[in-house]
Amino acid sequence: MDKNLIEIRDSHFVVDLMYAGTAHNMTGRPVYQEIGLGNRAFVHRDLWNCLQKLIPYLEQTGRRLKIYDAFRPAAAHRLLFEAIPQDGFFVPEAFRSPHCRATAVDVALLDADGVEQVYPTKVDAYDENFAKQVQAGNLRDFFRYLQKASLDYQDDQIPEAIHNRDELCRLMQSIGLVPAPRRHEWWHYELPDGRTEKYPLIDFK
Ligand SMILES: [Zn+2]
Numbered sequence: 001m002d003k004n005l006i007e008i009r010d011s012h013f014v015v016d017l018m019y020a021g022t023a024h025n026m027t028g029r030p031v032y033q034e035i036g037l038g039n040r041a042f043v044h045r046d047l048w049n050c051l052q053k054l055i056p057y058l059e060q061t062g063r064r065l066k067i068y069d070a071f072r073p074a075a076a077h078r079l080l081f082e083a084i085p086q087d088g089f090f091v092p093e094a095f096r097s098p099h100c101r102a103t104a105v106d107v108a109l110l111d112a113d114g115v116e117q118v119y120p121t122k123v124d125a126y127d128e129n130f131a132k133q134v135q136a137g138n139l140r141d142f143f144r145y146l147q148k149a150s151l152d153y154q155d156d157q158i159p160e161a162i163h164n165r166d167e168l169c170r171l172m173q174s175i176g177l178v179p180a181p182r183r184h185e186w187w188h189y190e191l192p193d194g195r196t197e198k199y200p201l202i203d204f205k
Pocket of ligand 1: 069099104105106187188189
């Protein structure tokens with residue numbers, strides 16, 4: 001394994017990778033099992049140095065951070081793109097995804113009882129149902145739903161969900177991470193320079 005990769009094993013974090021299972025994953029394929037990664041979350045050590053700063057906060061509040069995705073080997077990314085070959089879901093080239101550089105995580109906070117807080121959408125709004133619709137050429141419902149996944153989405157009807165989303169955003173920014181450039185996925189945070197040549201694609205064997 002690459003010397004820059006650190007496995008997240010601290011008990012303040014709950015690892016439940018969406019591409020290691022089939023329930024929460026629009027391809028319906030456990031691609032992380034297929035390539036031998038399984039349900040193991042690795043991140044670049046620079047990202048781990050940021051995430052560690054959350055521990056005092058998690059300790060104080062009894063909350064935990066659930067990790068839905070972390071390092072995504074390029075081989076897994078190719079399988080995902082082959083399953084849903086449409087730019088906008090998975091970028092066609094792995095090097096465009098910071099997950100393949102181990103510089104991004106998809107996350108949500110769990111409360112002290114281990115229950116996920118409410119947010120405007122599920123983490124990764126792209127479920128299998130939407131994937132089928134989109135492949136059939138029906139994009140409208142999907143894009144309407146995706147608007148809710150944006151960090152800029154506002155809705156008076158769901159104040160708690162909006163509050164939780166904004167609180168998560170402040171928290172992740174306080175440890176030095178940034179949202180995705182298009183701010184289109186409230187669950188995605190990455191190193192500010194995580195898409196640069198400082199962090200090349202990482203091989204997985
Ligand atoms: Zn992500």
